[in-house]
Each structure stands twice: as C-alpha cells, then as structure tokens.
Amino acid sequence: MANQKQVLDKIARNLDILSIPESRGANYEVIVANGSNTLIVTYVSASIQSPMGGVDDTISPYLGMGIANPGKIQIQSSISTAGTIADVIDGNVAAQLFAMCSGFANDIILMNQSGSYSHEFRGDVDNLNMGN
Numbered sequence: 001m002a003n004q005k006q007v008l009d010k011i012a013r014n015l016d017i018l019s020i021p022e023s024r025g026a027n028y029e030v031i032v033a034n035g036s037n038t039l040i041v042t043y044v045s046a047s048i049q050s051p052m053g054g055v056d057d058t059i060s061p062y063l064g065m066g067i068a069n070p071g072k073i074q075i076q077s078s079i080s081t082a083g084t085i086a087d088v089i090d091g092n093v094a095a096q097l098f099a100m101c102s103g104f105a106n107d108i109i110l111m112n113q114s115g116s117y118s119h120e121f122r123g124d125v126d127n128l129n130m131g132n
Helices: 004-017 092-101 125-130
Strands: 022-024 030-032 039-044 072-077 108-111 118-121
Touching: 004 022, 004 030, 004 039, 004 092, 030 092, 039 092, 072 092, 092 108
Parallel strands: 072 108
Antiparallel strands: 022 030, 030 039, 039 072, 108 118
16 A cells, blocks of 8 residues: 655655755655765555555555555665665765664665665564554
C-alpha cells in the first residue's frame, strides 16, 4: 500500500525542522541540495499493494498499512559515477538525511544517478508492520 505523498511530505517536514533546505520535484520527490551531490528522495512502492484480509485501501487507507512489506525510501545521488556508500553519503547533509530516513521502518535504497550502483539497508525488523 503506497502512501507515497504522505511519506515524502513527512520527510520534507523533518528536513525543514532540521534546517536542511529542500525542494519538491515531480511525483512528490524531495530534492536536497548537497554541494555537487544533489540528493533526490523518492518512495518505491512495495510489491504487495494491498493489505491482507481484503481491506480496501481507498476506504480504509491505514488498516493493514505496509503488511509485511512496506515501500522503500530511495536516496539517489546526482553523481552517475558514485560507486560506494561513501560516494552517496559524502558529507554532513547527506548523513543527516540518511539518519533521518532510517528512523522510518522502511528499507532505504542508496543509488547513483545512472542506477549502476545501489545498496539496500534493511528497515527496522521489529516494525515491519509499521512501515509507511
């Protein structure tokens, strides 16, 4: 079940509270200026799009939210040659963004602009059903 806009709105609000400038792009993406390494935060919907038990997410959007497979938060570097975690998380702003996003139960995907490098961090295993 994807609550893409709500999750990305929450990330944008958190960045504002942390005094990290952000802007919004297409499909609700959150864009964080980080020197030459602009970071784009998006939400990747889970492969399971509806909760178990036949709950209609258009009527009850929070019942069964993220059952066993919440969506993933993706942080994409604007550097196409980034090939390591350190290339994507390359300074204080990127580290604060990653730390803030890791407070969600969702998995986090780090990737470079071309998609040739990606690394996935598992979300909080105790809170799988709490993912957004």
